[in-house]
Amino acid sequence: MAEKIAVLGAGSWGSVLANMLTENGHNVMLWSRNKGQVEQLNNEHLNPRYMKDFVYSAKLKATTDMKAAVEGANVVLIVIPTKGLREVAKKLNTILTELHQKPLIIHATKGLEQNTYKRPSEMLSEDLSPENRQAIVVLSGPSHAEDVAIKDMTAVTAACEDINSAKQAQKLFSNSYFRVYTNDDVIGAEFGAALKNIIAIGAGAIQGLGYHDNARAALITRGLAEIRRLGVAFGANPMTFIGLSGVGDLVVTATSKNSRNWRAGYQLGQGKKLQDVIANMGMVIEGVYTTKAAYELSRKRQVQMPITEALYHVLYEGEDIKTAISQLMDRDLTSENE
Numbered sequence: 359m360a361e362k363i364a365v366l367g368a369g370s371w372g373s374v375l376a377n378m379l380t381e382n383g384h385n386v387m388l389w390s391r392n393k394g395q396v397e398q399l400n401n402e403h404l405n406p407r408y409m410k411d412f413v414y415s416a417k418l419k420a421t422t423d424m425k426a427a428v429e430g431a432n433v434v435l436i437v438i439p440t441k442g443l444r445e446v447a448k449k450l451n452t453i454l455t456e457l458h459q460k461p462l463i464i465h466a467t468k469g470l471e472q473n474t475y476k477r478p479s480e481m482l483s484e485d486l487s488p489e490n491r492q493a494i495v496v497l498s499g500p501s502h503a504e505d506v507a508i509k510d511m512t513a514v515t516a517a518c519e520d521i522n523s524a525k526q527a528q529k530l531f532s533n534s535y536f537r538v539y540t541n542d543d544v545i546g547a548e549f550g551a552a553l554k555n556i557i558a559i560g561a562g563a564i565q566g567l568g569y570h571d572n573a574r575a576a577l578i579t580r581g582l583a584e585i586r587r588l589g590v591a592f593g594a595n596p597m598t599f600i601g602l603s604g605v606g607d608l609v610v611t612a613t614s615k616n617s618r619n620w621r622a623g624y625q626l627g628q629g630k631k632l633q634d635v636i637a638n639m640g641m642v643i644e645g646v647y648t649t650k651a652a653y654e655l656s657r658k659r660q661v662q663m664p665i666t667e668a669l670y671h672v673l674y675e676g677e678d679i680k681t682a683i684s685q686l687m688d689r690d691l692t693s694e695n696e
């Protein structure tokens with residue numbers, strides 16, 4: 359059944375998901391705060407800053423007016439970086455109160471909030487009043503916008519404690535090249551999504567330094583161990599970390615040149631300065647901020663996250679990457695399952 363869907367956020371992922379939902383037959387309105395971008399999407403079906411050379415469906419409509427986007431929508435998909443999520447959620451909450459609407463909320467944000475260490479669904483459940491929303495579903499998994507845009511085969515997870523809402527999201531997004539599984543473990547899905555970006559920066563960095571396949575496999579595997587440790591400490595199901603929103607997303611992000619986090623790490627490994635890498639990316643590098651939040655959270659909770667800690671010292675205290683790697687390798691020898 360065709361649904362009316364508002365998509366908030368027209369960056370690489372929001373715009374490609376909006377396009378896919380349009381092609382799935384839904385009535386989609388894409389919201390962006392950027393007037394020029396909206397005009398170009400509506401008139402030329404292009405969004406070159408975020409998806410160079412990709413031509414969007416002529417049926418996809420965009421607007422800078424959030425109220426117009428949301429009016430009549432029974433689903434709101436939020437695809438905003440962690441840093442801007444509360445600002446957008448608060449604005450949405452005011453609009454939903456005015457419109458007396460109660461849509462299903464789906465989000466695709468991958469990160470943890472600075473200082474509070476909250477997951478995106480926790481932020482949304484605080485800023486969107488219960489009378490203005492149904493359940494909150496997390497859409498997560500190995501899904502670079504660039505691959506979905508060219509209809510490459512992709513599989514992701516729709517996670518929600520309310521499994522019927524997860525199933526609703528599953529139906530909306532699924533098609534011949536995009537397969538959605540359900541999961542009821544929101545905590546695991548969101549920790550996996552946020553923390554894999556840290557390891558992806560690390561994987562890029564070691565490749566930028568000239569290390570090879572063994573090093574990357576070691577980093578991914580031991581990265582997964584510490585992602586799982588932190589997630590489980592907060593109540594995640596350990597099985598979720600061997601699923602799409604865990605190892606799946608970790609593998610794609612830590613091995614793909616499409617990954618903003620991997621590319622950032624690669625440039626750092628080649629000696630570029632963090633501020634220059636951020637300035638030149640032109641898109642969000644969530645892992646830079648998640649590294650700080652996860653490092654602080656792991657210390658507070660007394661969970662061992664040696665790779666995250668090493669990257670924190672590199673990104674925030676200016677430690678030389680080679681020194682950080684030596685320190686990681688020289689730690690006391692230990693058992694794999696600790």
Ligand SMILES: NC(=O)C1=CN([C@@H]2O[C@H](COP(=O)(O)OP(=O)(O)OC[C@H]3O[C@@H](n4cnc5c(N)ncnc54)[C@H](OP(=O)(O)O)[C@@H]3O)[C@@H](O)[C@H]2O)C=CC1
Nearest residue numbers: 367368369370371372392439442466467468502503641642
């Ligand atoms: N790119 C991908 O392949 C995937 C990304 N994700 C996740 O999705 C989220 C979004 O990523 P992505 O699309 O890549 O990000 P981009 O950097 O490509 O785009 C971010 C979008 O969010 C908008 N935005 C940022 N802050 C605000 C704000 N305060 N108010 C209104 N709009 C805002 C930007 O608007 P403006 O242009 O005006 O700055 C832009 O449209 C991230 O958490 C990311 O980890 C998840 C899966 C895949």
Ligand SMILES: O=C(CO)COP(=O)(O)O
Nearest residue numbers: 499500501502617618619
């Ligand atoms: O989450 C993603 C793919 O699943 C996108 O990762 P990047 O932000 O590193 O490009």
